[in-house]
Amino acid sequence: MRNLSGAVCDLASEVVSVLRDGGHRAVVSPNGQGPDAELGVAAVRVLGADVLLPSTLHRHPPAPSDLQLVREAVRTFPPGGDASVSTEWSHWAMRDALRRHDPAAAAPRPVAAEPVGAEPVGGEPVGGEPVGGEPDTAWLSRLTWQELTHQLAVLGALAVPPAVTGPSPVVAAAAPRTLDLARGFVRAVRRRDWLQAAGAGRWLAVLDSDATPVPATLGLETGLEFVLRMGGADPRVALHAHAAQLLRAGAAG
Amino acid sequence: MTAHADAPTAQTEPAMAHEEGHAALADIVRGALEWVTAHRDRFALPPDVLETHTDLNWSMKPLGELARLSTSITRAAHTVADHHDDPHWRQLAEIARELLDFTWSEIGEGRVLRELARLEPHATYPLEIYAAFASAGLRDEHFEEFTGTLVRTRAWASTEQQPNRRLGVLAAEHQARLPSHDDPTEALRRTWLGALPEPWTFDVTAGYALTHTVFHLTDWGARPAGVPADLDTYLHHWLPCWLDSCLEDQQWDLGCELLAVGASLPEPYPPDRHLPVWREVAGRRAPDGSLHEVGAEPPDAFAHRYHSTLAAAFAAALTAASTTRSRPSESAHRDAHPGHPGHPAHAGAHR
Secondary structure, three states: OOOHHHHHHHHHHHHHHHHHHOOOOOOOOOOOOHHHHHHHHHHHHHHHHHHHHHHHHHOOOOOHHHHHHHHHHHHHOOOOOOOOHHHHHHHHHHHHHHHHHOHHHOOOOOOOOOOOOOOOOOOOOHHHOOOOOOOOOHHHHOOOHHHHHHHHHHOHHHOOOHHHHOOOHHHHHHHHHHHHHHHHHHHHHHOOOHHHHHHHHHHHHHHOOOOOOOOHHHOHHHHHHHHHHHHOOOHHHHHHHHHHHHHHOOOOO | OOOOOOOOOOOOOHHHHHHHHHHHHHHHHHHHHHHHHHOHHHHOOOOOOOOOOOOHHHOHHHHHHHHHHHHHHHHHHHHHHHHHOOHHHHHHHHHHHHHHHHHHHHOHHHHHHHHHHHHOOOOOHHHHHHHHHHHOOOOOHHHHHHHHHHOOOHHHHOOOOOHHHHHHHHHHHHHOOOOOOOOHHHHHHOOOHHHOOOHHHOOHHHHHHHHHHHHHHOOOOOOHHHOOHHHHHHHHHHHHHHHHHHHHOOEHHHHHHHHHHHHOOOOOOOHHHHHHHHHHHHHOOOOOOOOOOEOOOOOOOHHHOHHHHHHHHHHHHHHHHHHHHOOOOOHHHHHOOOOOOOOHHHOOOOO
16 A cells, blocks of 8 residues: 555656656556556645646646646645645646646636736636636745745745746746755755755756856755755655756756 | 744844844853853963973863954954943953963963974974964064074975965964965965855864864954955855854854854844844853853863853954944845845745
């Protein structure tokens, strides 16, 4: 009997594998779910939009079976009324990825201009839930650099370049704080929190720009390699670190 | 998790926090200096200090550290006293000066160092200790003349030592008015800090190498301009992480040294970053004003307290003096990227 964390690790391994192969095949084998189907959907909910990351970064259409799984995860696990803001953002990212990869869904992107509580944008919402703007980002700017790094690492699946996915409120909110995030990367490595370090490193790879530069003295490339060597046995760490390396190499530039 | 090194400042009045911080720093200096004064005899040199069986690490070294740090504390406390016309800080300067005079008396106003130099003419430590006194204007011309011959040997220039210590020897040569055996700029770049290493490689050994590099560059906080611009930027970027590590790992001694580094920078480490760290350090002191080096359970031994207690007084005095050099600058201003709104509170409110 598998447990959820095992299923998440298995799924993360598959994502890493497809990511490294160039994103041409399905992350989840269409017939591989079997009696663990429910567990599989829950694992997809945990990894969130990262299930479609190989397609996003390599700009290939995702396998219909992967899309179907993400759709199912969105439908099965909608954020409740007491959901944390990071749960809401993770959910938002899945819906956003579905809209990008699945024009057939015909629902417009939950655009940044729509504040929370606005009238639902037209079309049948993916997953059968109302579409209406996006969660708040102002809270990010109030966090200390330690808290910011923790929260953004949890939201690692949102660390994708806007050039690929379109405007992202969380990327925009995080961009002015690259130095704080770089400090958080240092702290995470020092504490041997490889998952947080890999998540922070992935965000830094997305945010590094002339306007919001990551300090060169951080040594992000060797830092990512170090995190992979030390913590890469955990597929979730490997996923973020490989995504960061792909982004640094310009795969999705 | 320990206190965050940069609690938000928006809800506190910076000036008020600054005043409180100033009083708290004075309290740390006073408590530490009173403890050191009460334990002054433990720093006294043993009668057999010149015998070969004497362990200099437990005789000359503590006395040399007391001389070095009381010199810096005296100077910094005078700076604060003069700036604020504050009799409290003037008194702290006097207590520190008495400790310095005690050390000068213990080494026979240079005689003991002279004799140590004759016993080990090719060792650098007598000159390194002498430099603390010379920096305070306490000089021994005979020592300087004797050492002047030795520093011109090829052997002296090739002494096998860690790069940060080589920098210290160069600084000591300068204090003793002797010719330099090497180019200080090149010597700096051979140190850990001088290489601007990846900040996530920081560990305790690197930390102490780093702090001493800055102390040698600045004559222990007296000359912030001695820190090159790239090191200044580098240290402002990464000190928050390393201070956070020290608090979490309960490295109180290294934490104090890093605070002293922050206070020795051309643009001092800002109060909204150092005050929360100071609050944490202050809370770790024993009721007698002393601070232990590492860990949660304070051992009673003098050996585990004297250095960290001195380091706390040194760092607190330098921190107080650093606030007289510039208005309290907020970290967000310092960290701002060119072309971006500085304060994080103004950034990221995109909807």
